[in-house]
Amino acid sequence: MQGTLSVSVWRGGEAGSFQSYEVPRRGNQTVLDVVTYVQRKLDGSLSYRFACRVGMCGSCAMMVNGRPRWTCRTRVSRVASSGKLTIAPLRNLPVIKDLTVDMTDFFDKWAKAGGVFKPTATRAEDFAAIRPTDSKRRHADAGIECIGCGICYAACDVVAWKPGYLGPAALNRAWTLVNDTRDGNGAARLRAVAGDDGCLACHSQQGCQEHCPKHLNPTAAIAGLKRAVAVAALKGRL
Amino acid sequence: MSAEKLQTCLWLVQRISASVLAVAVAVHLITIIAAVQGGLTAAEIIARVGGNGAWAAFYGVFVVAAAVHAPIGVRTVLQEMTPLPNFFVNALSALFGIGLLIMGLDAVSILYRLGGG
Ligand code: HEM
Ligand code: SF4
Ligand code: SF4
Ligand code: FES
Numbered sequence: 001m002q003g004t005l006s007v008s009v010w011r012g013g014e015a016g017s018f019q020s021y022e023v024p025r026r027g028n029q030t031v032l033d034v035v036t037y038v039q040r041k042l043d044g045s046l047s048y049r050f051a052c053r054v055g056m057c058g059s060c061a062m063m064v065n066g067r068p069r070w071t072c073r074t075r076v077s078r079v080a081s082s083g084k085l086t087i088a089p090l091r092n093l094p095v096i097k098d099l100t101v102d103m104t105d106f107f108d109k110w111a112k113a114g115g116v117f118k119p120t121a122t123r124a125e126d127f128a129a130i131r132p133t134d135s136k137r138r139h140a141d142a143g144i145e146c147i148g149c150g151i152c153y154a155a156c157d158v159v160a161w162k163p164g165y166l167g168p169a170a171l172n173r174a175w176t177l178v179n180d181t182r183d184g185n186g187a188a189r190l191r192a193v194a195g196d197d198g199c200l201a202c203h204s205q206q207g208c209q210e211h212c213p214k215h216l217n218p219t220a221a222i223a224g225l226k227r228a229v230a231v232a233a234l235k236g237r238l
Numbered sequence: 239m240s241a242e243k244l245q246t247c248l249w250l251v252q253r254i255s256a257s258v259l260a261v262a263v264a265v266h267l268i269t270i271i272a273a274v275q276g277g278l279t280a281a282e283i284i285a286r287v288g289g290n291g292a293w294a295a296f297y298g299v300f301v302v303a304a305a306v307h308a309p310i311g312v313r314t315v316l317q318e319m320t321p322l323p324n325f326f327v328n329a330l331s332a333l334f335g336i337g338l339l340i341m342g343l344d345a346v347s348i349l350y351r352l353g354g355g
Contacts, residue, residue, distance in 0.1 A: 161318035194242035196317065200249045226249075233246040 005080060007034055009046065010088040014095050018086065031064050031071035031079065035087060035099065048099035055213065058147035061154070062099050063088040068154035070213040091154040106150050106167070113170035113198070114189030120182060128182045140179040143172045143221050145214050152208035152218050164197040168208035168218035171199050175221035178228055190225075190232050199225035248310050255307035262300040288353015294346055301342030309335030 003025045008018040023037050032050055039046040050060040055073040062071050064079055065086050076085065093101035121128065130137050152168040153159055159167050174193050177183050193199050199222045208218040232238045239247075273282070287293045313331035316322055322330075 158318070191240070191242050195245050198242075200245065201314075229246055230250055233243055233250065238240065238243045238246060 003083065005034065005076065005083055005085055007038065007085045007087065009035070009038060009099070010095075011046070011098055012095075013097055016095070016098070018088075025076070025083075029076045031062070031069065031074045031076060031085065031087065032060050034076060034085060035062075035071065046099070047097045056147060058149035061090050061149040061151045063091055063154065068151040068211050070149055070151065073213060090150055092156070092159045093150065093154070101150075103150060106153055106169070107148075109166045109170040110173055112192060113166045113174040114177065114185055114192040115170060115173040116185070117177060117180065117183055118185035120184035130181060134181075136179040136181060139221075139224060140176045143176045143216055143218070146172060146216060147214060149213065151211050151213060152216075155207040155211040157205065157207065158201055158203060162197065162201060165201050166193065166198055168202075168222065171202070171225055172216060172218040172221040175224050178225065187232075187237065190229055191238060193225050194229045194233070194238055199229060202226075248313075252307055252310040255303040255310075258299065258303040259307055262296070262303060265296070266300065284349070284352050287349050289350060290353065291350075294350040297346045297349075298343065301339065301346060305335050305339035305342060308338060 005023045005025055007021045007023050009021060010016055011019045021038050021042050023034050023042075026033070032053065035046070035048050036050075039048065048060075048062070050072060051057040052059075053072045055070055058070070060071045061068060063069075063086075064071065064074060065084075068090060069079070071087075079085070087099065089095045089099050089101045093103060093106060096102050132138075132141075146169060148169065150169065152172075156165075156168055158165050171193060174189055177189060178186060202219070202222045204219055204223065206219045209216070209220070212218065229238065273286070287297075309331040312334055313327055316327045316330060317324075320327070
């Protein structure tokens with residue numbers, strides 16, 4: 001593959017600006033390769049995150065030409081047909097420097113949404129037997145592969161408008177646990193996801209589902225939570 | 239009542255009133271289309287709706303559903319689009335709902351009485 005890419009990369013904190021770089025094109029090049037080239041060859045002071053480079057760790061998410069993407073699994077050829085790339089830090093999170101954002105809020109909200117598994121059995125007991133075909137298990141399976149990349153959180157307008165909103169990833173996590181029959185924190189978790197900042201704030205516009213690189217559907221998980229919360233309220237269990 | 243429960247009830251009431259509105263809006267649109275055939279006059283409307291208990295009840299339910307549904311939605315819009323504190327958001331939305339209810343029920347009752355009911 002021949003030619004060069006013209007790449008604009010965000011530099012600085014919240015009040016930074018874009019800076020332009022010329023990066024040689026390569027076959028099968030990923031957006032992460034481009035960022036790495038800039039840091040290794042052009043400007044060593046560029047900050048960004050990655051770890052696994054194979055779509056498992058969830059640390060490399062950035063805004064690429066305005067959309068949140070996992071950069072290690074995004075081919076340049078798919079997103080930069082015009083030979084131009086704009087790479088910015090993930091939306092809806094405070095910028096620390098360049099392409100790194102502060103994920104504290106994002107993960108604190110997982111805890112707020114009751115994202116911690118609370119066992120009901122002790123280690124003295126045998127394994128819980130759960131059929132893979134069980135409908136609750138299927139709901140849990142549908143959301144369990146989340147890598148915590150924050151892409152859905154960046155894609156969600158409600159997160160942008162309502163800073164307290166728990167967001168798609170935390171609510172998706174809560175829904176997998178609501179469907180985990182071994183978990184003993186159901187009532188408290190439903191209360192945690194019920195309020196104005198919880199699942200009821202979602203407008204079902206599916207920005208999260210559209211962008212999730214693992215093809216999860218947080219919108220469907222949130223719809224499940226809405227039903228569970230509504231039923232709990234009607235039965236006086238909220 | 240806990241805040242979570244209250245907020246969930248608001249959400250539920252908005253969905254329930256929306257389903258009432260869906261039916262009411264459909265009836266309303268069909269009536270409009272039927273009524274404008276061959277021109278529309280005040281006398282014609284009063285002749286049809288005035289003094290008619292069934293129409294008064296229908297529009298009464300329509301008004302109540304709208305007066306419940308819309309302010310809950312406005313509350314969401316204000317929460318998302320303005321930096322107003324929650325107290326003001328709730329107060330503004332409630333005032334808006336009360337306004338809709340008073341104006342709507344007033345219109346329904348005037349139309350009913352115009353027909354000599
Ligand atoms: C056919 C009748 C109607 C149906 C089925 C309906 C349904 C809905 C639903 C499902 C929502 C929630 C949207 C969300 O949370 O994402 C909503 C929101 C809203 N509705 Fe209605 N509605 C109807 C009529 C009306 C009318 C007549 C008004 C005004 C008088 C109104 C005003 C609002 C407002 C202000 C919102 C808030 C916007 C939002 O939450 O996204 N609606 N409606
Ligand atoms: S569907 Fe809900 S959670 Fe997903 S992006 Fe839209 S508002 Fe956010
Ligand atoms: S739900 Fe998808 S987009 Fe959101 S954090 Fe998990 S893997 Fe990333
Ligand atoms: S570097 Fe691990 S998911 Fe991209």
